[in-house]
Amino acid sequence: MSQQRTGPTDGPDFPDLPEATVARLPEYLRALHHLAEDGHDTVSSEGLAAAAGVNSAKLRKDLSHLGRTGTRGVGYDVTLLIDQIEQVLGLTHRRAVALVGVGNLGHALAGYAGFGTRGFRIAALFDADHSRVGEHINGLVVRHIDDLPEVVDQESISIAVIATPAHAAQHVADRLVEAGVTSVLNFAPCVLNVPDGVDVRKVDLAIELQILSFHEHRKSALTALPAAVQKPGRVGMANRLGGEAVAT
Amino acid sequence: MSQQRTGPTDGPDFPDLPEATVARLPEYLRALHHLAEDGHDTVSSEGLAAAAGVNSAKLRKDLSHLGRTGTRGVGYDVTLLIDQIEQVLGLTHRRAVALVGVGNLGHALAGYAGFGTRGFRIAALFDADHSRVGEHINGLVVRHIDDLPEVVDQESISIAVIATPAHAAQHVADRLVEAGVTSVLNFAPCVLNVPDGVDVRKVDLAIELQILSFHEHRKSALTALPAAVQKPGRVGMANRLGGEAVAT
DNA sequence: AGGCGCTTGTGAAGCCGTGCACAAATCGCG
DNA sequence: CGCGATTTGTGCACGGCTTCACAAGCGCCT
The missing domain is CATH 1.10.10.10 (Winged helix-like DNA-binding domain superfamily/Winged helix DNA-binding domain)
Known part of the structure; x- marks a missing residue:
């Protein structure tokens, strides 16, 4: 090598x-x-x-x-x-994660057991909506986003999850970075601009479905057409064993 | 179909x-x-x-x-x-999507507005738990998973979302395929085996965090050696232009 | 009408990732 | 102790994706 x-x-x-x-x-x-x-x-x-x-x-x-x-x-x-x-x-210790946005999706993420069992601890919940602040979810209290710097520092948080509406995501990201967060998992359907040195990963549920939609579309187009003009190496559903997965 | x-x-x-x-x-x-x-x-x-x-x-x-x-x-x-x-x-018409598993995450997905605004219609909810069957979520009634074939056929569903616990996912996938579904979006943290011709995309929330964890780990390892500013929050950032995003 | 500036579309080069095929290494057993 | 069975580690070739750089095309302005 x-x-x-x-x-x-x-x-x-x-x-x-x-x-x-x-x-x-x-x-x-x-x-x-x-x-x-x-x-x-x-x-x-x-x-x-x-x-x-x-x-x-x-x-x-x-x-x-x-x-x-x-x-x-x-x-x-x-x-x-x-x-x-x-x-x-870097999973030798449980990493503290902040979750911003406790709406529909955020609620579910806050309660998702998979984080806890695989090396992470949701250490804080935030929301911009004052009517949500104070709510208890899964043993945690929702705090206002203004408390971000304080809590991030206190809990040594370096990873955050954004589960806000798209229009708020960039603002939240800015404040997260400002508070010292250097890794962001973004569920909001938008592009985030962050300074160099900050990592962003994005999960867009609708995009996943749209990709599947393409393949559906292609499949149905193929079955509708006569199998006349098909190149030998290309399409065709030969039965090999094992599942096929389109991975990220 | x-x-x-x-x-x-x-x-x-x-x-x-x-x-x-x-x-x-x-x-x-x-x-x-x-x-x-x-x-x-x-x-x-x-x-x-x-x-x-x-x-x-x-x-x-x-x-x-x-x-x-x-x-x-x-x-x-x-x-x-x-x-x-x-x-x-293939988004010229709204595609009907089935959602299996109305637990924590499934609930949130059923209520996620992003699907509706971007070409999809959640056409049916399923669960294996009889105590959940009949529940109303977002205008839909949760049906038992035994009704899958019937509903899939009725609603012309070709895409399904699996939001069940991992141990149930393979079984659900089998039944989905059997019912005629040819595209699956899997939120359960496990590998799905499906026959050829069926597409699977997977979203594993913990994996996303673990990848971020690696980058965090790497960053902190790098800053441990050179010029020492030992604040865990803010690491030294080079200033190239633009944000960096770790893409799909 | 003709030229000029702007933007697309693409040839070519380089990089990364994948998978095959095989040598090197290890264990168990006679 | 040596041999064979087994499995890892990797050199190599191939294909796909990305990026640069530039010619071709288009509209506008003079």
């Missing part, structure tokens, strides 16, 4: 993993926890790949970036691998 | 566009609607790219796949482009 080993800094951490690999590590982690609960001590790359829904070669290459992990002829030690991935992802 | 070809199809209809392009078209569409509301008649690729948060060359190449769209020296006609994209995405 021509991965640049820049000099002596063969540090304990892993500066550059491919972004695609990073996006898959959580998937492996989930599958590994599942395997651990089922009592497995080791997994082969083939087995873990199947559980995570990816190609086994891809999985091995992904894990190879973490350093020595597997044992040839045996496989991967489940608990060891869990530890390594959690280390790399 | 008989999808009739309606209208005069003037031109090559559905070329296979790159998947990456398909994923961005909804983003453009949203930006265009926003521009239209602001009274813009035309947009340059530069302007639309900025509104959608992408590179302008990429945007032009994306749109070039749709056929002749823009006018050199002028830009793109906003309403025309909206029509073209909606056509390609």
Whole structure:
């Protein structure tokens, strides 16, 4: 590999993993926890790949970036691998997360158990609407967004979730960044402008459906047409095994 | 499911566009609607790219796949482009969507206005829990999952959203496919196996946070070494222009 | 009518990610 | 102790996506 080993800094951490690999590590982690609960001590790359829904070669290459992990002829030690991935992802401690906007979606997110079980703690809820401030949700009190700087500092929050209407999202993002938040998960359907050094990930539910809509549209167009003009390599629903997933 | 070809199809209809392009078209569409509301008649690729948060060359190449769209020296006609994209995405009619699982998250999704305003209609709610069947949510009655085939057929549903716990998701997916659904948006944190020809997109909220966690971890590891300002909140930021977003 | 400025559309180059195929490494067993 | 079975780690080639840079086209102004 021509991965640049820049000099002596063969540090304990892993500066550059491919972004695609990073996006898959959580998937492996989930599958590994599942395997651990089922009592497995080791997994082969083939087995873990199947559980995570990816190609086994891809999985091995992904894990190879973490350093020595597997044992040839045996496989991967489940608990060891869990530890390594959690280390790399920075999940060795529960990260505090702020949630802004306790409307329809925000309410649900505040109560979503998956955050708690996978390394995060919703540490604070915010809303701009004074009539919502003070409300109790899942053991937390909704605070006004003006309290952001104070709470962010107090709770050492670096990640925030935006679940506000789109028109408020940019303003909220600005205030979050100002308060010291450096990672944002945005559920509002809009583009956020943030300074360099701040990461934004976006989840747009309608977009996901629209992408599916395209594929539906294409499928129905194909079945409506005679199967005359079709290139050999392209379309066609050959029955290979396993599910296909359009991933992010 | 008989999808009739309606209208005069003037031109090559559905070329296979790159998947990456398909994923961005909804983003453009949203930006265009926003521009239209602001009274813009035309947009340059530069302007639309900025509104959608992408590179302008990429945007032009994306749109070039749709056929002749823009006018050199002028830009793109906003309403025309909206029509073209909606056509390609199959959004010329509102697609009926089924939502399975009206728990915490499902409730919120059932009430999410964004679906309605962007081409979809939640046509039915399902749950396996009999105590939830009959409940009214947002003008819809929750039906038991056994009614799936009947309702899917009745309402011509081809897209479904799974918002069940993970352990139930595969079973639900099987029944959806059996009932004729060919596109699934999965919110349950698990891998779904579906036959070929069925599309699955997955949204895992915890994974998004874990990816952000990695970047947080990396950032803090970087600032630990060089010039020391040990305030955990505010890390040193380079000042290149523009925000950075970790995209899909 | 002709030129000029602006914007699109695209050829070409480079980068990243994927998957195959195989050598290296490890364990278990005779 | 050595051999075979097994599985990891990775070199390599390929395809897709992104980005740059620029020629081609269009409208406007003189």
